[in-house]
Amino acid sequence: MIHDAKTMAEMAAQTPTATPILANASRRAVLGGLGALVLALSLRDTARADEGQTEEQKQQKFGADGMPHGWRDDPKIFIAIAKDGTVTVTNHRSEMGQGVRTSVALVVADELEADWSKVRVTQAYGDEERFGNQDTDGSRSLRHFFQHFRHAGAAARLMLVQAAAKQWGVPASEVRSENHQLVHAKSGRKLGYGDVAAAAAELPVPERDSVKLKDPKAFRYIGTGKIGLIDNHDITTGKAVYGLDVKLDGMLYAVVARPPVYGGKIKSVDDAEALKVPGVVKTVRIEGGEIPSEFMPLGGVAVVARNTWAAMKGREALKITWDDGPNASYDTDAFRTELEKAARQPGKVVRNQGDVDGAFAKAKKKFEAEYFVPHLAQAPMEPPAAVVWVKTDGTCEAWACTQGPQAAHDRLVKRLNLPADKVRVNVTLLGGGFGRKSKPDYVVEAALCSQAVGAPVKLAWTREDDIHHGYYHTISVERIEAAVDEKGMPTAWLHRSTAPTIGSIFAPDPKHELPFELGMGLVNNPLNIKNMRLENPAAPAHVRIGWFRSVSNIPHAFAIQSFVAELAHAAGRDPKEYLLELIGPGRKIDPTEIGDVWNYGEDPKRYPIDTGRLRRVIETVADGAKWGRKLEKGRGLGVAGHYSFVTYTACAAEVEVDAKGQVKVNAVDIAVDCGAQVNPERIRSQMEGAVVMGMGLALTSEITFKNGRAQQNNFDGYEIIRIDAAPKEIRVHLVPSGDYAGPLGGVGEPGVPPVAPAIANAVFAATGRRVRQLPIRGQAASA
Template identity: 50%
Template sequence: MLSHLKEAGVLDAAAGIDATGPLRPLAIAKLDRRMFLAGAGVGLAALAAPAHAFEPWKTGGSDMPNGLVSDPLVFVTIDPDGTVTIVAHRSEMGTGVKTSLPMVLADEMGADWERVRIVQAPGDEPRYGNQNTDGSRSMRHHIQTMREMGASLRLMLAEAAAERWGVGAGAVSVGVHEVREAMGGQTLGFGDLAEAALARPVPAREALSFKDESEFRYIGREVVRIADLRGITDGSAVYGADIRLPGMKYAVIARPPVAGGKVASLNAEAALAAPGVERVETLEGGALPAGFGPLGGVAVIASSTWAALDARDLLEIAWEAGPHGGYDSGAYRAMMEEMAARDAAIVRDRGDWPAAKAAAARVVSATYHQAHMAHASMEPPAAVADVRADRAEIWAPSQSPYDARKDVAKALGMEIDQVTLHVTLLGGGFGRKSKGDFVTEAALLSQRVGAPVLVQWTREDDIRHDYLHTTSVERLEAAVDGEGRVTGWLHRSVAPTILSTFAPNPEAALPIELGMGLVDTPFATPALRCESAVPPAHARIGWWRAVSNVPHAFAIQSFTHELATELGRDHRAVLLELIGPDRVIDPKAEGMPDDLWNYGEPYDGFPIDAGRLKHVLNVAADAIGWGSETPEGEGLGLAVHRSFVSYVAAAVRVKIDGGQVRVPEVHMAVDCGFAANPERIRSQMEGAAVMGMTATLHSAVTYRDGAAEQSNFNDYQMVRATNFPEKVTTHIVDHPFSVKATGVGEPGVPPVPPAICNAIFAATGKRFRSLPIGEYIDV
């Protein structure tokens, strides 16, 4: 999303760590025999003839800043012993992208996965292409370039072997990590051919042939191990806070409690006298809009993180709150609800909503609210910087390393070529680590101190000073005729916009936000109107896993359940009726805006398909046993949503146990096009169920006197091992490779909260319209 904001002009466009060993496939490798026809008389030109028709997918990846790179000599090296080293240029935070993309390349190349080594790329988009790892777009944007590079290398190896043996192209075939000559049975390993193959020109795109999907050994198959899994399990994996450099100092920062505040007075005498403390530095910055710059504050630099933390508590700071010191969540919610009760800017209009409402036999309405949410990644932000007079070297868990590198260069007054940023593993990201404020903090302090510095955020820092998920109020109305049919639909959304992080006093939401489950609502009602209003922001707003889809889906899918209850009808039946007949939706005919946000993808390749949406709804509902009787105190709930060009439905079983909300069973149905790595897809859906339950029960950052009231997991709780989705079953809709792979990391979250709340109503008759609802309810 960061890159797309840059495209819109919102933002100024102004060495890898090897943490994996051999990876083992589940399936036994087999020789790839499809490339060439037998016969020594065929020339090398035969290598150019595609064995299978292959239509490249059209995605938005080439339109991203620094686009796509498909040069195999940039991404792959082959050692004389046959080890194939593949560069992972996207950031790994649990999605498996460090495995999935190299796996695609290796499969197309013919490499033995057990002999593949993966290294992480530094932040260098001119070399590797776009590296902003968010928006659930890594696979859908880069699967093609990975296949092209794999096919190029396979061809280069074959050409090198044919030349070595003095035979025609048709006399050689590429198997698993070797090239074989048909007539004499000679073989050469990839290592034997490495030097000659990699010295050859990279073939033109038109010269490549691609494997048929029936010949895939890893793509779309089950892989036993993912990159870094052993290190993550045994503790040897390298995260941002694990970096150690000679002479390194440790820093923590006291930041203004109110966003945009600043230091009014400081007494650092006691802190400077504390054991291990070396200096105290004041950092400027923080006035909103702050972009991705530091908040400012007072830094304590010491010989250890603990010494710095202890000394930070001794700082005597008087803060000037600034213009946001009056921010109060209760008053702000009331203001949003008042705005939601009035007409707002129309952002989509189909049919005649006022006429449908006037002619309705009855109008059903409801208002929904969601509090701010923090990312609360398992790993709080941390970065190490080593800044010298003529260069800066950074180690950080960054989702957008090239952008962080540019921010550091600007802050230090250096050219970007003087800054190197090494990407460590991310202990969770969810959008938070796309923002490089913590990286810039480390660089600025290292420059002042003249030594390497680790800046460590605490959990309290993380929650109080996050780029929060926006708070929102959603107003929905449905016009119903005398026969119980919905003839009109109104959705009015009120929320501070992410644009407030970059521009002062924005008056309209971004197309990105409107296109996440609002203006793209796929309902077939005769009249449908969407409106938007934007109140002023008083905190840093950023994208959180699935972004605006979360409040939009919560409101829409909760309201459809309310509507079904009001009409005395089955929820699934009402949803299917609202979605309407199977069809590819025509945005223009449906009154959607000309600048409809489609997750950066061309609409003709990634349309809104009502049939696919209905299908995942039916898969999830059937899997949970929709319509069956449930014991007292239990209930079933459904929700479905399209986001990140994927379709996901959640069906949950809720049990109320002594007033505690429990979720013993969840079925996630996901249609993400071709499923390149099923194991990671299941993992993401399972994680989405857990995160969705957390958002439902616990996630709220509230404000009083401008400051966040929550600080740690005692008051900003997560679902825990004692109460979490006990059994999550993922149903992946099967598609051939020709059906484009779509998003996986984010789209699982939006349907989970409304499904849980709908199930609670089924179990108790109690309706919840504000998130979070709390873990215990009165029954």
């Protein structure tokens, strides 16, 4: 999720039993339990920020860095040090394989000068007043919180030093921290962190400007790449708790029969046979079907039983007559034709520079192409799941694999009509997310079932549920036209991007993409072309459109990088050299000056578009792939670069195409420049995962609709890349830039966009057949 729902709705409207994981500690609180003395560190008082505020003021609570207004300098990150010296770091973002729990802990531990073997991590529950923005999306976790984490660790280190100095009766300047110990060099005395934790907790938290951060040369964990996943042992031994693993005493189980068409509703239901299934306890009518749907349930009938199998068999026995509603005739083939028609007509102008029409009128050569990207499903390995207990005392507690615990909390409050302080959302590990689990409709479904039966309920989505009823990546048609000079270089560029918007789940069919979607590789196109016009024709939505890893960067990068390769071929030029010439010399572009009012939510002065960095990652993958080498028949190299989430990535793919047109990706080089690197091990893993995911988009993945219904059911129809199709080599190139005081980029999402166009361009190099739609499937076969 990029914005909170209220902001999204406004943008769309303007555009046609568990013990608390943490106690709320004050600055000087000492938490005790089981004989362990604990230092609880919050760099500002944790009193509620909304006292005396209007409702409007309460809603507008975050700054651009994700921190609540008034707390921008100091995050509410907690550090607990037990009597035995164990350091527990609270992670406020959701862990779904990207390693954020590890990265948060290693940053704090480094500045704390802690022994990594004594560091643990615990998960924050949903409370943005306490922990800051908790939406795990947009590659923002370290980008926004790195410096806050450093200051938290350094402040705790200073407090420990002060406590030891006071105990010894020496100046604090004579005490240093060293690998979990306080050392007085003159006397040789030493104390462990646990020995002074209680005393340190009694000291006032130092002001931010009095806290000295480490010199990066002294980092022991940050930037070294030596730290593996902090959860690795629990994950590999089956001890880790995901959403599907939560179990409470007396818990029941539920699945839901949902409308097969978005916006559909129940005409009639007969549950008599379902109630006869052994183990079925109750059926629950869930209201829904409204458009826009926001994050609320689609509606339908839930079957609650003593185990999931009984619930599923009960669902099969339901007799439901549906009113399919306004999207009953949705057909993606027909809709593609509509989008193509719209893309061939003038649309809403979102960026206009120079004289495009004049340049086209003078041009002797013109080129045009249309590119198509289908609906995609996030399809995390762990489908949506939640356990919720709505208790008779008027409280509600949830355990969910969610990317947005505050969003889940707020929807539970709204749907159950409970006070905000009576609802708690605990965050489990996520078996993948990719944007799907930022929408908590499944958590609300579980809560409604629990409320109806008076017991805790685990509600699970099956793979079929996930594919049939999800929030899909938008379908799009990208049309690009170019006028070229005698050297084959563009003198004018016209790009029409036609796609339903995510805003359609927040407002009644806004039809045009929102600024954040346009700012994902469209209006912030950095190509050095004098005359450029970018348009956004209208496109209605017929399914729930939602965030998908890297979002609208996928169709924009695919179209632009493919079209550039087409122009290079027409000019008789090497595609890599042509791309670099088209990007132009290294320069810094203020995104607001070229129509991008969003810039990934970042200050454009701090985060300009740097074409030198974009050039560097392209050159890096070309070198890694040994660009220009002669390949045997049926093999080819393709390259693509892209800027997204204030990070620069590029990909070079080597493919092999057999006589039947089957595409095999033999090797991939991917380069990333995200600024200074905090956790290189995780950056490599993210890039490797992005390559495999990007291959799926390029080669196999597609959701189609007929009569309003998704035609794919499981992984036999919605194909993701299997392990046997993974490249033999994925070479990740980490391109460092900047320093640890400067702005950081994102990592989780930027690796995906350049993969598909690099593969498509490689297919052309191998076969001479141009790919203009995804997935590639049989397009590489001989005619």
